[in-house]
Amino acid sequence: MSSNTYDVAGQRNQTILLVRRIIAYTVLIVLTILSLFPFIILIINSTRSHYDIMQGFSLIPGTTFGQNLTNVLKNEQLPIFRGMLNSFIVAGGSALLSVYFSTFTAYGIHVYDFRLKKFAFTFIMIIMMVPTQVSALGFIKLMRSFNMLDTFWPLVIPSIAAPAVFFFMKQYMESSLPLEIVEAARIDGCNEFRIFNEIILPIMKPAIAVQAIFTFVTGWNNYFTPALILSKKNMKTLPILIAELRSADFLKFDMGQVYFLIMLSILPVIVVYLCLSKFIIRGVTLGSVKG
Numbered sequence: 001m002s003s004n005t006y007d008v009a010g011q012r013n014q015t016i017l018l019v020r021r022i023i024a025y026t027v028l029i030v031l032t033i034l035s036l037f038p039f040i041i042l043i044i045n046s047t048r049s050h051y052d053i054m055q056g057f058s059l060i061p062g063t064t065f066g067q068n069l070t071n072v073l074k075n076e077q078l079p080i081f082r083g084m085l086n087s088f089i090v091a092g093g094s095a096l097l098s099v100y101f102s103t104f105t106a107y108g109i110h111v112y113d114f115r116l117k118k119f120a121f122t123f124i125m126i127i128m129m130v131p132t133q134v135s136a137l138g139f140i141k142l143m144r145s146f147n148m149l150d151t152f153w154p155l156v157i158p159s160i161a162a163p164a165v166f167f168f169m170k171q172y173m174e175s176s177l178p179l180e181i182v183e184a185a186r187i188d189g190c191n192e193f194r195i196f197n198e199i200i201l202p203i204m205k206p207a208i209a210v211q212a213i214f215t216f217v218t219g220w221n222n223y224f225t226p227a228l229i230l231s232k233k234n235m236k237t238l239p240i241l242i243a244e245l246r247s248a249d250f251l252k253f254d255m256g257q258v259y260f261l262i263m264l265s266i267l268p269v270i271v272v273y274l275c276l277s278k279f280i281i282r283g284v285t286l287g288s289v290k291g
Contacts, residue, residue, distance in 0.1 A: 039266075045259040053255040068260040078241055079234060080261065087237040088268065089152055090226065091219035094159035098215045099169075099208045101160045106169035107196055111182055121170075128163035132225065140228055150232050155225060165211045172207040209276040216272055220265075238265045 045053055048062030072080055109121055143154045177200070185195045201208070223239035230236050236244075242261055246253075 042259060042263050042266075046256070046263040048256060048259075050254045050256045053259070064256060065260075068254075068256040071254065071257050072260055072264070075245075075257070077233075078245060078261075079236075080238075080241070080264070082234055083236055083238045083241045084265075084268070086152070086230075086235060087220050087239075087265075090155045090222070090237060091216045093152070093156035094219040095212045095216040097156065098159040098162040098165050099211050102162045102165035102211070103169045103201070103204055103208060104196060105166050106173055107200055110170060110173045110177065111179065124163045124166055127161075128167065136225070136228060139225075143229065148229075150230055150235050152235075154229050155219075155222075159215070159219070162215070165215060168211055169204065169207055172204065177203055213273055213276050217269055220269055 040059075041057075044059065044061050046068060047065040048058070049064040049067070052058070052062055052064075072078060105124075109117060139154070140149075143149055148154050181199060181203075182195060185199055190199075221239060222237075223243060226237045227240055227243070230240065238261075242258065242265065245261060246258055
């Protein structure tokens with residue numbers, strides 16, 4: 001074949017690659033816009049008044065952002081800062097306990113060989129399939145008998161048992177944690193707790209960051225269980241306060257306040273995500289592919 005034929009084939013391949021790249025970037029841009037569109041509308045509506053929002057959809061920001069902020073802060077039935085603190089305690093405590101003890105459990109299942117190892121793994125997977133709503137009534141009765149209603153303990157301590165987080169950590173360990181590292185540390189005289197805290201946790205940092213984000217967001221947005229446990233005004237979390245604001249009577253109902261409060265509630269989640277986002281792609285990729 002002549003050199004001209006090779007040149008034509010090469011140009012054709014480059015053209016095909018260019019077209020594919022243009023199509024791929026176009027699809028990604030469209031998907032990005034669609035993903036960000038609800039947040040854009042949320043921010044725009046947080047600057048509009050209740051009357052303007054009721055008039056319909058708009059891409060033009062309003063002029064009542066300061067008024068909405070003042071109304072939210074002056075609402076005596078809406079302890080916004082206390083609600084944010086409560087949500088942070090619940091979400092932060094749940095994320096911390098969940099990732100640590102789930103990683104610890106995954107470490108025990110992955111490293112040790114014992115008779116009921118397969119049964120323990122299967123049992124944890126079965127528990128993962130049981131929805132929270134099924135055990136809610138019994139859980140409330142149990143917490144009442146322990147005199148733990150209107151406390152954060154029932155919302156934080158159960159996160160120690162997180163089957164979904166355990167499964168992710170177990171898969172990540174199978175792909176990125178050679179058992180030779182553990183054996184070498186044992187030969188050097190390290191005890192199991194030191195091995196886990198000083199060797200395993202740094203290796204698991206990407207997976208821990210990913211699951212910390214997911215668990216924090218889940219705890220921050222959780223409405224069902226806190227609504228059953230918490231009834232005192234100074235103990236309520238942000239999702240409960242937002243629900244109460246939305247369920248206000250017609251004379252007090254203000255969509256501007258609702259949108260502003262929702263926007264305010266997602267800011268801590270965005271901050272946590274930005275702080276840990278560099279670990280997400282690496283953690284998800286390594287944790288989902290078994291080496």
